[in-house]
Amino acid sequence: xxxxETIIYEKLDDIGYVTLxxxxxxxxxxxxxxxELYQVLDAIKDDAxxxxxxxxxxxxxxxxxxxxxxxxxxxxSPIIARQVRWERDVWGLFLSIAKPLIAALHGYVLGDGxxxxxxxxxxxxxxxxxxxxxxxxxxxxPAAGGSQTLPRVIGxxxxxxxxxxxRWIKAEEAHRLKLVNRVVSRNELLPEAxxxxxxxxxxxxxxxxxxxxxxxxxxxxxxxxGLELEAKLARFVIxxx
Ligand code: COA
Numbered sequence: 001x002x003x004x005e006t007i008i009y010e011k012l013d014d015i016g017y018v019t020l021x022x023x024x025x026x027x028x029x030x031x032x033x034x035x036e037l038y039q040v041l042d043a044i045k046d047d048a049x050x051x052x053x054x055x056x057x058x059x060x061x062x063x064x065x066x067x068x069x070x071x072x073x074x075x076x077s078p079i080i081a082r083q084v085r086w087e088r089d090v091w092g093l094f095l096s097i098a099k100p101l102i103a104a105l106h107g108y109v110l111g112d113g114x115x116x117x118x119x120x121x122x123x124x125x126x127x128x129x130x131x132x133x134x135x136x137x138x139x140x141x142p143a144a145g146g147s148q149t150l151p152r153v154i155g156x157x158x159x160x161x162x163x164x165x166x167r168w169i170k171a172e173e174a175h176r177l178k179l180v181n182r183v184v185s186r187n188e189l190l191p192e193a194x195x196x197x198x199x200x201x202x203x204x205x206x207x208x209x210x211x212x213x214x215x216x217x218x219x220x221x222x223x224x225x226g227l228e229l230e231a232k233l234a235r236f237v238i239x240x241x
Pocket of ligand 1: 029
């Protein structure tokens with residue numbers, strides 16, 4: 001188990017567990033968490049012992065209540081921010097991981113919280129989940145990939161409506177919108193994520209990784225290019241006759 005200040009990272013039977021761990025602040029995403037998340041993602045990406053990872057939030061009330069508002073106006077100048085982003089592109093790293101990532105979501109899932117969830121491949125939620133994108137109300141826009149990942153998951157019109165209206169989404173609607181794959185009771189959230197992770201971890205990791213890539217990379221391609229990608233990936237996993 002690696003104990004950072006804002007994240008708990010554990011490995012158990014091929015599964016990596018990433019727990020956002022600032023429950024006193026509803027797991028708000030601060031600069032420290034950004035740096036620590038980068039290290040954890042790097043470890044998940046490279047560690048052959050981790051075949052699948054589960055992301056969750058500590059405490060009873062939230063997966064993550066978005067960016068830490070106490071750091072809100074302490075951001076560095078745009079030039080420094082761009083340099084930091086270049087050196088430490090958390091969201092690019094997140095989306096480059098070829099292993100399945102599962103988000104187990106409960107309580108508040110706001111701003112960066114949704115964006116972390118959208119970097120995962122499968123989203124499970126408990127009945128008490130509430131999604132929201134408060135950014136425009138704060139005079140900013142999502143900058144952790146959400147303006148691109150959300151419409152790819154729920155479509156442009158719905159993404160715009162949710163972002164521009166500031167309306168929060170509860171479990172049933174999130175499921176209807178396909179923002180989450182499944183809604184379960186609070187007690188079942190982690191066990192359900194673990195059952196799924198276990199199933200995935202028992203499959204051949206190369207086949208799993210290629211299947212993920214065929215779908216996630218294919219979504220950004222034309223059908224023709226997507227079929228080429230599939231053929232290329234399949235060659236590595238289909239035994240030659
Ligand atoms: N950044 C920093 N601290 C946060 C936070 C955030 N985004 N969200 C919650 N907290 C802290 C609160 O300051 C409070 O700390 P305190 O106990 O030291 O006063 C604690 O978490 C509990 O939050 P609280 O506001 O008391 O709970 P609530 O049930 O009344 O409200 C929310 C819950 C989520 C509606 C409310 O906390 C909220 O609106 N948070 C900000 C959401 C946001 O705009 N995020 C930024 C997105 S870009």
